[in-house]
Amino acid sequence: MSGAADLWVSSAPLRISLAGGGTDLPAYAHRFGGTVLGASVDLRVTVFGRRARAATAIRACLDSCGSADSVDGLANPYAREALRRHWDGSPVDLFSTGDVPGGSGMGSSAAFCVALVAGLSGKERSPHDLAMAASGIEMDGLGRPVGRQDHFLSALGGFRQLHFATDGQVTVEDVPVADDVVRRLDEELVLHFTGTSRDAGAVLGDQARAAGSGERGTEARLHEIKELTGPLREALTRGDTTEVGRILGRHWELKRGLGARVSLPGADRAYRDALAAGATGGKLLGAGGGGFLLLHVPAAAREGVRAAMAAHGMPEQPFRFDPAGARLSRL
Structure with a gap:
């Protein structure tokens, strides 16, 4: 751990991917270019690091x-x-905590990597540099079949549209969402935990293999998923939250066709009941296969949807959108 500080605390937000998810995977993006629109929330992963006094090089509670x-x-x-990539070799104690379970579709592994790299680095890093370093841990170091959207949304924070070029370059656009629209989204978008966590790499591996082999059905679905980022951005900027819900629903219809492990029978049943109770649309976050179900629920339908989800044993996870990206304090 470089630098003079004996203690550091770093945190990075989890994210909600609203449209375009999956088109950041290299198997797709390197052929067609990808686009993802998402936002950071007030649920975070926090890492504490301390220059250790013990003889053991590393003591960790992860x-x-x-x-x-x-x-x-x-x-x-x-x-x-x-x-391996960012530690200076001096004895260090590490401890981490997160606001949601790992493998729940909100980018917790990316947020952990972002927060840990921020703390281990002996210098301040730009959000772009931090995101590239953190994504390199998963993609290059561990060989996981993931993209970079989670790392960029976590490092930068806010509502962002990310563009993944065929040459691997990433460009970022701010998405202007008015404060009153954000407040409505805070009230109308709800999260319910399916009770199932999964390894996103296993689910995304199927999709990456299909996209990489030129499977036309997968490509067509990913093309349309990418195209949804335009209408979603328009809905956000004009404050049409009901349209946001409809686009989430269309995204989920397309996403379920990307692989057998994307959805779960229990999640499908709960989603149908949520729609019957008044939700306008929604989707499983992240790769799918479990984790959190995001729903758009108008105020008049809130109690009915909450009751429907409770009947499926899927508790609500409170959250709000938060523009803050990665944070670091050295003491």
């Missing part, structure tokens, strides 16, 4: 607690790879 004399002894693969 997924579990333990000590190691080298990075190879760490159980957490993201921490192993982050330390």
Whole structure:
């Protein structure tokens, strides 16, 4: 751990991908270019680091607690790879905590990588540099079949439209959403936990293989998913939150066709009941296969939808949109 500080605290937000998810995967983006529109929320991953006094090189409470004399002894693969790339070798204690379970579709692994890299780096890094370094841990170091959208949304924060060029370059556009529209979105977009977590890499691997092999059905669905970012941006900027819900629903119709593991029978039943109770649309976040179900629910339908989801054993997770990206304090 570089620098003079004995203690640092870093955090990075989780994200909600609203449209275009999956088109950032290299198997698609390197052929056609990808576009994702998403936003950061007030749920975060926080990492605490301290220059250690013990003889053991690394003491860590991440997924579990333990000590190691080298990075190879760490159980957490993201921490192993982050330390290989960004640790100066001096003894360090690490502890992390998150506001939601891992594998729930909100980009928690990316937020962890962003926060850890921010803390381990001995210098301030730009959000773009931080996102590239964090995504390199997963994509290059660990070989996971993921894209960079989570890392960029976590590092930058706010409502953003991300463009993934065929040469691997990433450009970012701010999406202007008025404060009163954000407040309405805070009230009308709700999260319910399906009770199931999963490894996004396993779900995305199927999609990446289909896209990489030129499977036309997968390509066509991803093309349309990418095209949804335009209408969604227009709906956000003009404050049409009902249209946001409809676009989420169309996104989910397309996404369910990307692979057998994208949806779950229980999630499908709960989604149908939510629509019957008055939700205008929604989708499973992230790769799918479990995690959080995002719904657009007009105020008049809120209690009915809440009751329908409770009947499926899917509790609500409170959240609000938050423009803050990665944060770092050194003490």
